[in-house]
Amino acid sequence: QVQLVESGGGLVQAGGSLRLSCAASGRTSSRYTVGWFHQVPGTEREFVAAITWNGWTGDITYYADSVKGRFTISRESAKNTVYLRMNSLKPEDTAVYYCAAKSGPYTDRQYEYLYWGQGTQVTVSS
DSSP states (O other): OEEEEEEOOEEEETTOOEEEEEEEEEOOOSSEEEEEEEEOTTSOOEEEEEEEEOTTTOOEEEEOGGGTTTEEEEEEGGGTEEEEEEOSOOGGGOEEEEEEEEESSOOOOGGGOOEEOOOEEEEEEO
16 A cells, blocks of 8 residues: 655745645555646546656656646655645645555546545635
8 A cells, every 4th residue: 555645735825836745655666656636626626747757767747738837746766755846826726736646657547546645735825
């Protein structure tokens, strides 16, 4: 089993920045994908960004169009942690942000992510 814990959410003014963290523990493999998703109350959960890696390809990142140029996903292997740096935050970014993990390659199909954190609230004021 893989356990995921998000942190770093909070209140920020429009134009500000936050860095979210997703710390993983438990048994992992050498080929994994970690994604960030967010959910606004009353709407469906949506893909935000993902990072995938293995011993052959290195790191590959993916982003939703709405966050390209503003958000950056990265990982720190020694800490078993994936980060989401969010810059130039907008009120429409307000949501609960979840990290999720799957073995193998990238997909934005949420059902393929078997491990999920509990979420962290991001609120952007105007």
